[in-house]
Amino acid sequence: MPLPAPLVDALTDHGLSPQAHAPLQRRTWWQVGGPAECFLRVGNLEDLRAVARLCSTHKAPVFVLGNGTNLLISDRGIQGVVIQLTRDLAKADPLPADPTVIQAGAGTKLAVLLKKALRHGWTGLEVFAGIPGSVGGAVRMNAGARLGETREVLHEVDVVLPDGSLRTLPAKDLNMAYRHSDLPRGAIVATARFALRPGDPQTMRDQVQAHLDHRARTQPLDQPSCGSTFRNPPGDYAGRLIEASGLKGYRVGDAQVSEKHANFIVNLGGATADEVRAVIEHVQHTVKAQHGVHLEREVHFAGDWSHWPLAGA
Ligand SMILES: Cc1cc2nc3c(=O)[nH]c(=O)nc-3n(C[C@H](O)[C@H](O)[C@H](O)COP(=O)(O)OP(=O)(O)OC[C@H]3O[C@@H](n4cnc5c(N)ncnc54)[C@H](O)[C@@H]3O)c2cc1C
Structure with a gap:
């Protein structure tokens, strides 16, 4: 069923720029797949809540594309609205009140997040070394490798539900297991907070580099x-x-x-x-x-x- 024109108008009226039949091939790491019926970049929480609410009202499916590193998109493409999180939803910073907690927008690339933690000398995010996804994808997949898994460092997430409401969920409520987490139906991860510990920057860098070298040799x-x-x-x-x-x-x-x-x-x-x-x-x-x-x-x-x-x- 084609996307209802009133939805496209409502998204545009909200100041967003829906793109029709947008190619997705270059947005996935396999570099295959057809277009999005409608593609939207969403740069802040209020817009994300509005998109969820409008799509739900108009009964249009929403698909969140992270960094496309764990996805096989059909050659026929994706019906409905495909969103990718940018700007405010792709930034990471320590919380001013407690700098051992790093807050990251779900669109933040894991490599960017890891670099930030290394720079501040906080340990824990080494679990993401060499994983090319985004924070939202890592939460959804409980991404991890030899150095550990997302669930070991995730403190809590803010999710946007299909009615546009915002909910904060502690990591323990996500039942995270091997490459699995239980997000509420239709939930979009907007922000994640990671609890870190002080570490020795050189030891952390050495550990990350050894892990990256191993990957380069074997993958x-x-x-x-x-x-x-x-x-x-x-x-x-x-x-x-x-x-x-x-x-x-x-x-x-x-x-x-x-x-x-x-x-x-x-x-x-x-x-x-x-x-x-x-x-x-x-x-x-x-x-x-x-x-x-x-x-x-x-x-x-x-x-x-x-x-x-x-x-x-
Ligand atoms: C070279 C290479 C090496 C890799 N190595 C590892 C590894 O060592 N360990 C590992 O675990 N994985 C690995 N992966 C796979 C992948 O990087 C992870 O699964 C990653 O967590 C996926 O994140 P993404 O942002 O790319 O998600 P995507 O591939 O874009 O999406 C994956 C799923 O998550 C959902 N999703 C994405 N963002 C959100 C959000 N904000 N809210 C709700 N749902 C969302 C999508 O809808 C989709 O269902 C590797 C991939 C590559 C290409």
Whole structure:
């Protein structure tokens, strides 16, 4: 169903600049996928609340795009309103009343946040070293790696609900687990506060650098991907199972299981979202057949996948 014209008018009247049929391909790290029916940059909390309320009133779906590092957007694109948080919602600063707490807009890139904490000598955010997402995406995914997870440093979040109301939720209420958090239905993370401790800046920098070096040695960081495609099953590694199934280098069109790290699917240049999804499903099918293990996806699918499965697939 096309977006109602009164919604577009109301968004425009509010001072926002909705863009119709905006390409999203370059906004995702896989560099695949179709356009947003309507794309909006939202730069402050009041505008975010208004967008949520207006979309809800006009029954238009809202999708929040973080930094696009964990998303497979369909080649048909995303219906409804796609928002990305900028300006005031993409800044991070220590709280004046308690500088061990850093408050960050959900659109803040994790690398920017980490740099700020290192500069102030506060430890805790090293868990984000090398993770290319945004704060909102990290909360949603409980992002983490060898140095720890979001839940270990997150204190609380402010979320905007579909009726435009604002709610503060302590981290313990989000049931954060391995690459999982329970946000209220339709909630958009607007701000997050992280509780840190004083640390030794040189030790922190060394730890981050060692972690980044390890990533550069083991991950195909020079090719478009969304990081780990699958969650690790209990007691095992998705990458080990994929490699043991002989799938390194398996390819559909320009989407390929990385030769360097089998849990990464890389875009060799001209891949489509359908090709990436075909590789994902072939990997799941093969690992299940050979090892009896169902690999759950870590990456989120977004947009219109109603044409799937493809005829003849
Ligand atoms: C090279 C590479 C390495 C990676 N390494 C790691 C790693 O080590 N550990 C790890 O955990 N992940 C890793 N990732 C995956 C990814 O960076 C994380 O999952 C990250 O948290 C996703 O954040 P994002 O902003 O890019 O979210 P997106 O991909 O844009 O979105 C992911 C989901 O979060 C939702 N979302 C985003 N912002 C908000 C918000 N403000 N409110 C509500 N929902 C929101 C989206 O709607 C979507 O459902 C890697 C990815 C790449 C490309």
